[in-house]
Amino acid sequence: MNAMRDPAGIPAPPFVFQALMVITWAFHIAFVHLSMGAAGLAIYAFHSRSRGAHWTRLSMAMTKVAKVGVSLLIVLGVAPLLFTQVIYDPQWYTSNVLSGRWALAFIFTLLVAYCSWYVFYASNHEHAKRRAGCYAWIALLLFCVDGLIMHALSYQALLPEKWMNWYAPGGVVDTRGAALHAIEWARYVLIMGLSVPAIGVFLIAYAHYFSVRGDRDVRYLAFARELGRQIAQWGFLFSIVPMLAWQFDLPPASGLELLPLGWSIVGALAIMGAWMRLPGSSVQGYLPMTANFGIVSLLAVWREVIRMRYLKPLGYDIHSYTVHPDxxxxxxxxxxxxxxxxxxxxxxxxxxxxxxxxxxxxxxxxxxxxxxxxxxxxxxxxxxxxxxxxxxxxxxxxxx
Ligand code: HEM
The missing domain is CATH 1.20.58 (Methane Monooxygenase Hydroxylase; Chain G, domain 1)
Structure with a gap:
């Protein structure tokens, strides 16, 4: 791995890029959560239109949120991508080459998904036909596939001892890059699943944001806030399951399961879930959304701690990267x-x-x-x- 590093070195101490990577990834995944949550809720509300005008309105609003959110998650994904490539270039490139077809498919599926979402956006109005929902389903499914590709690329990068076997199974070189070689389902389900509570706390903030506007229906805003509270409550509590599964899936030799950070995420999810169960008036404003970003930040740091613990015993430590100060x-x-x-x-x-x-x-x-x-x-x-x-x-x- 050290031989695959960029011989030009890096222009500042590695921790600078590490910190930037963690911070920018937190923003990327926050928008993944917002967009996936909004997309899921837009579809659900679309199929619930018979239950009243609020659902129609909510579906249209969430379709717009997802439309804007996806563009931001893409833009905000570029920054951690660049920083990963600066300090973890051997791992990131190897992982991408080992699943080359998927890395390329990522771009095309994202294109198709986003276009499909736009078709849904254009057709999701008061009198929309039911079949418009098909485009939304295609989009959401492909977005989830993209998340899976991102996950596999990140996870494969942590397993260098398996690379040779993936590159040349049974001694025969396979250059197709046709497989996603490693998936840790608990980690994927947790990270993607956090979209559920994220859209819940977003709805609470959304209702608060528009509460000062005289032209907004107060009943609709109250409906959105209460729905958000319910979604957030169950979303946080259910997220504990994949989080625990991930904790117990960590390699025992790494000592990761003994670190307080991972458990603090479990605790934070439980606290958020309990908070969302309090009577409606105690859960409002932007505070739940801000607190949720706190959990996302813990997750960003936790991912990085995991990466360091996986790679260190194999002789890779970013702190030994050649630095040519610039x-x-x-x-x-x-x-x-x-x-x-x-x-x-x-x-x-x-x-x-x-x-x-x-x-x-x-x-x-x-x-x-x-x-x-x-x-x-x-x-x-x-x-x-x-x-x-x-x-x-x-x-x-x-x-x-
Ligand atoms: C709908 C589209 C996308 C979804 C659902 C998505 C989802 C995810 C998820 C779930 C992870 C965490 C994987 C893990 O730690 O197991 C991740 C990581 C990441 N994503 Fe995205 N992502 C999307 C698009 C993008 C795009 C367009 C970019 C870049 C332009 C990007 C850049 C990254 C980077 C750099 C990482 C971290 C890689 C690492 O630390 O090794 N993502 N993404």
Missing amino acids: APSMLLFFLTLAGIGGVVGGLYLTLLYRSGRVAGRYTAEPLVRYLARGALSVLGVWITAFLAYGVVISLRDSFN
Whole structure:
């Protein structure tokens, strides 16, 4: 594995990329949860339209949430993908090559799935025909297949001692990459299943968000909040089952099952489930959704602890990665993150948040106008610095 590392080394200490990988993955999976949960609920509500107008409305709203959510989960998947490739390149590439056809199929199935979801989105209105639901089912099924591919690629990367056997079973080289060689069902079901409580806490936040808008039906919002509470309650409690199954499936020699972190996730799920059972008025606002993100963050760290424990006895430790410090590029990276991510991203988020809470036309408040001016300036500086940096380096290299 160490021989397969990038000989160019990395530009900053490995823990920097490790931390960025864990943090960005938490955001990726949070949007996986939101989108899969919204898609599942949109389909369920679609088939429940005969139970009243609230269900029709909910189905249309959740279809939109999933539509936007998938685009964000894809974008937010890129960051951990890049960071994984920086410090775990031997494992990630080997795993991808060993299941090459699936790695490619991932892209095409995601394309088909997302297009199908759009067809459903376009046809899901008050008088939609029942068969429109077929597109939604196809999309959700393929999204789940994509999650399974992502899982197998992540999990195979933890099992280097099996790679030779997958590459050349019985001594005969098999270059087809036609199989998903290893699946840990408990881990997959847990991570995907957390979509259920996630959509529950999202509904609670959704009802709170629109509660200030006079043009929104109060009964519909109360319906959404109560439904969210029920879904979250059962979602958290049922998630304990695959979480425990995963805990007991961890290799005994790794000592992982003795670490408090994994058990703290079990505890957190139980606490969240119990909290959601409290009377309606004690469960509202954005707090349940924020607390849920806490569980997702614990999960992100736990995955990384597991990876380190699997790989260390086999002689792989990211801390021994060759580092060739490159301060200017790291500075550019972090300034971009703070400037573009913080100010430009902050503008979009604030603008969307504020404008959605106003019925009719929205006039930007001073804060939003101030942020907009800041975002424009940051973009100007960023484009100039980025180009200037590139031009200077190119010129310097061509004269050396
Ligand atoms: C519907 C589409 C997707 C679903 C359902 C999905 C789901 C998942 C799941 C369940 C995991 C965790 C696997 C595990 O730890 O066992 C995961 C990990 C990951 N996903 Fe996604 N994902 C999707 C799309 C994407 C896309 C488009 C990208 C990249 C552009 C991406 C990048 C990643 C990365 C980098 C990891 C972590 C790999 C690692 O740590 O080794 N995902 N995803």
